[in-house]
Amino acid sequence: MTYTFRGGTHVAEHKNTRNSPIEKMPAPAELHIPMSQHIGAHCAPTVKVGDRVLRGQIIGEIESGLGCPVHSSVSGTVKAITSYNNAQAQPVKTIVIENDGEYELHPDIKPFDKKLTETTTEEIIEIVKKAGISGMGGASFPTYAKISSAIGKVDKLIINCAECEPFITANHRLMLERPAEIINGTKILLKAFGLREADIAVEDNKLDAVDKLEEKIGDSKMIKVKVMKTKYPQGDERQLIYALTGKEIPQGKLPADVGCVIFNAETCASVYRAFSQGLPLIERIVTVAGDCVVTPKNVLVPIGTTFKDLIDFCGGLKKEPKKIISGGPMMGFAQWDINSPVIKGTSAILVFSEAMCPEDKQDYACIRCGRCVKNCPMHLMPNYLAMFSQKGKYEDAEKYDVMSCVECGTCSYNCPGHVPIVQYIRVSKGALRAKKAAESAKAASNMPDIEKK
């Protein structure tokens, strides 16, 4: 039986790197490691310019709040500590490391030597935090925080190997080549939550990976592979939980509120490596694809490698690039700088020519075909949301539940009238958030001092 949800659409898959084994890329001469790679506080550098650093050494540490440390992916010398803009146009402190080619491991990096049965939940959280692991599927939430906030609330662990974004095959190759890492990581996470059963969710366009995982699971009753219908956005946690359990995460709530916790396949494998080798998150699998890339492939990339170095490793470009996308074509971010670094959440680099992503038409028009309504995985009415947004009627958009939109892009993808629906929705959401923030700021300033604290 295949599991699925209502809505969504089958997007042209373009998974042409599915047969490309993971290639380990030698670290380039220079790496750019940002001090902020995900949700949470920025790290403060713990090294100075001129310091020698070792592979796996902590070079940035959280001072307070949510976040996890950043490590050096190579051994070498700190060349500079400077500021670069990230994909969201925010300046981020970045440590530039000159690679000495020795790959000398930091002496702290050694396998965790306790048996899993004797390991406590606190120890697991500590190891995951120290290894700097954050979600590797795209949203990038610090993994230790996800574990500790969900403990005691969840009765179901789900490993997300749906990989519903077109082009990306990084998780697929991971499942084929290193299924044991995913399964052992799942066992560690089960231990952390004190649970006995986990589901590994895989779309049915990767049945070879299902076989590999099941072979490795063997007779174990703890882990089951669940085959999902290939449909975008099957990998969204809301749709995934609904498909597997029939539960809907209420608006504004988290998976833990319906008793579920979800980890990406590679995140799970990284947890295992933090135990088995003591390795922090300093490299990840990236799918490099798109019609401009000479040899599209899956690459194991040291964190901090620039897109340019990675693209050169894949033979460079054969066509004039129009867009460079970090992540999938449905939800990824278009980059303006080919020197942006690969970070913990970079699952793919796609380089598209004009032919793959033609310029949006200026004279777009909604013809009310209803495809956006039919396909919306959140069961919204995107055509109305876009219309309200266009007219500045943000309150009407709110009444039509615009805040429930997950910005998966299914509506814009299908729109025959070329209406940039998601972008209109983002405008409404931004305006509503700003309004809310202004109201609460006003309320706070009106409060008597004694209550202000």
Add this chain to the structure above:
Amino acid sequence: MNNEAKQTAALLTVSPSPHIKHNDTTRTIMVDVIIALIPALIWGVICFGLRALAIVLLAVGSSVLFEFAFNKLLKKPNPIGDFSAAVTGLLLGLNLPAATSYWIPVIGSFFAIVVVKGLFGGIGKNFMNPALAARVFLFAWPEEMTMFTEPFKRLGLFASSENISDVIASATPLASLKSGNLPDISWVDLITGKCAGCIGEVSSALLIVGGIYLLVRKVITWHIPVSFIGSVAILSAIFPQNGDILSFVMSEVFAGGLLLGAIFMATDYVTSPVTAKGRLIYGALCGAIVVFIRYFGGYPEGVSFAILIMNTLVYYLDKFTKPRPFGKIKGGASHG
């Protein structure tokens, strides 16, 4: 070296996701509708002669011309490439009798494209189906709109008024029904299209073939045609006006413009609901109004009126059938 040069010289486009798109466009959808209507058009020409083709081509040509001229006048981008004006013209032409005067399709196209569509803001903004609104407008010349000729008595391009009056049909099947009798042809002939009527409405079988094509191509969904035709069939079965229920229901369904209306006109995106539930209600109410007009109205046919009346209710149907958003759970729990 060459690669490096390419990379550094390139100016990258930064735009929001999604970065890829489905191949369907307004234009491909309109082309599909045209393809789906071609069999019915060919049958109309076989039945009523080359004059039928001339009427349809005049409607298409003048619709496209008015669309071009109107937008030119308003200094807007030229939209004729989306083929929506061609579809409007085609539908209008197919809704006319072959013997009507040549100025009729031109006047109709003007009303459809300029008054109903253009003045309300162009594609996607009109609240009534332009072709149908034009057809009803053309009833200002009732004789022109009821010049139905006998099938297979084909009219040439330059048929004189004597030629035409020689082959005028005594009564359309619907007119017979209106007077309380079953049509004097069997409903099998109604399905194959051996009867008098508008150019595009006579062959029910070929209209169904076109409808299936649109369903397969996912241009339309089944909801409106099924609920529309279904409600006409059910209501006429419940309230038969003639003893033989089967023949009566079959005649009500296959005579007149019901299939052309239910498959091609009521499913017009712009003027029909966007939700599946809304489409079911819209189709069912269209059917009910058709039966009501056929039974109690002054005209023998009610499909055009029914669709136009329901067009005005589309926004309310959308609103009342708004789906429950994922995660919006009744009885609190939401908005945490």
